[in-house]
Amino acid sequence: MLQDSSRLQARWVKISPHVIDTVLLVSALAYAFQIQQYPFVHGWLTAKVLGLAAYIVLGTIALKRGKTKAVRAIAWIGALFTFGYIVWVARTHEPFPFIS
Numbered sequence: 001m002l003q004d005s006s007r008l009q010a011r012w013v014k015i016s017p018h019v020i021d022t023v024l025l026v027s028a029l030a031y032a033f034q035i036q037q038y039p040f041v042h043g044w045l046t047a048k049v050l051g052l053a054a055y056i057v058l059g060t061i062a063l064k065r066g067k068t069k070a071v072r073a074i075a076w077i078g079a080l081f082t083f084g085y086i087v088w089v090a091r092t093h094e095p096f097p098f099i100s
Contacts, residue, residue, distance in 0.1 A: 047095035051086040
């Protein structure tokens, strides 16, 4: 990502992020239906799903779509913070856990 490694051109490296993102989204929606709480009805679950979408977008920018190393590094740090936010929301069930 930031070191321009030749390993980034491997086929499995290009495919695995898509598989992981798909599994994350499907499992999030399956869990929501399993516990009978739905995004856009319950605030904390909406925050998690939107956070997951932001995580995927930032990860895509960090791994592939970022034009410069600085943009990729900022997106990577943003993805890490977004992941932390998702975990925090999951533990507290509050969409804005840092306020309460």
